[in-house]
Amino acid sequence: MSQEVLLEHLNDGVLTLTLNRPDRLNALNPPLLRELREGMERATHNHEARVVVITGAGRAFCAGGDISGKPEKKAGVDEVEATVKPVRKRAPDSVATRIEWLRGNMEAVRLLHQMDKPTVAMIRGATVSVGMALAAACDFRVVSQTASFTTGFAKVGFSGDYGASYFLTRLLGTAKARELMLLSDMLDAQEALRIGLVTQLVADAELEARTYDLARRLADGPPLTYRFMKKNLNASLEGSLEQVLDMEATHMVLSAMTNDQREAVKAFIEKRKPQFTGS
Template sequence: MSESVLLSHLDNGVLTLTFNRPERLNAFNPALMRAFADAIKDAAANPEARVVVITGAGRGFCAGGDLGGGKSAEKSPEAAVAPARPRAPDSLATRIDWLRRNMDATRLLFEMPKPTIAMIRGATVSVGMAIAAACDFRVVSDNASFMTGFAKAGLSGDYGVSYFLTRLLGTAKTRELMFLGDRLKAEEALRIGLASQVVADDHLEAATADLAARLASGSPIIQRYMKQNLNAALEMPLPASLDLEATLNVLSAQTNDHKEAVKAFMERRDPQFTGS
């Protein structure tokens, strides 16, 4: 029996989810779509996971949807042991519903109240672009490449790619990437703001671990409020954003973590946050 299509590892507050279809450059098939949706839901609710890292096994992050994987690509240990689930009759409506349920993974990734990091090497295409853009940080190998890929596949786009790329890169650059589908190298991704940092490939894991450790040492409750402010700022008018900031900042001041931060500052040491 083959390995799981998605690996999960929790260490010192850092939860790493690894797409595990390296023979297909981690292209999404139905089994991986379902596994990723379930794993993101669990990660968002897991208090022990202070930071979530998304990456791909082998030499690619995610090469998009598996257009050529065939029916056999859906088989996995999870599918083999899962109880049979009743299926609705196949129709356009049920296909839309099924895709939409799986696509909710990127909404949860974007909204979860904790920092998220995409650790990227190699090919990052279509759904891979959406997942990377939904994360708070993208640590990128110098061998990585990015391409929306939808236009060349005769598809309009899914997994929130339009939403996330527009907010990350702006409407003009996103339209260029979506309509033309040109491949971006790592340095160009850094220049336009798609990559948070670019590092040598042999330093990718270490650079990501350093960033994840810094984030994991922060206050979970303050990071939650901070991310709530930042996400709301994408949609809210200024007065509503100011209202939210005022509310969450006053709530922050009541936490034990704020008191610990003040005490640590006075004692000239690093604070030890507990999330309370």
């Protein structure tokens, strides 16, 4: 490819993943879908990355799936061909292979949500369908006043993917999620803030500075504690109270045994900023 569709940059513990198709408002085509999944796998296992920021190049976060230019009768075939490496024989096109291909790429959003480090979506401009799912899967969403949001699936005859129904229901509640999915209305940044989709709403000129202020604050925190904390929070979405209490008790004792916890107490007593090592 002549252009890297996913950019990765690591600085001071903050790994930034940038969707890089600005001419298409970072709409996800098959190469970007594949790179996004692989990029999330790398981010998950990158121990130097304490925080992951996901954003889009140019004037949009992500305009959803790129459905332009696909012949109607070959939509599934083209996507399968574009994601299979040349050394492998392509499986015959069928409903099963289309489902398998899509589900495999959707692992990107599971990895993003379950990652044992804080995640931040830095959002300006259009955020549509898969873009909304990616944003909702993150722990934080720092949003420019230029941002707009719509699920968009219904407008093009799709039922929705990449966990949009899961994440929006848990983030906003079932009534609002159903409204957004079924009606596909456009939300401006202020309305997104009002309904709880946005963590911070900032001026466009301040978006990067404010996002990285938050990311650096998180990167300075205790990595092991964050890992346990995210496991607790994710378990609370599905587990019973008894299961969550059991998990919290286990993680509380384990976190109390870390060097970082001892450093936190020492720094508190000495009235200084703690230096966490992730041990």
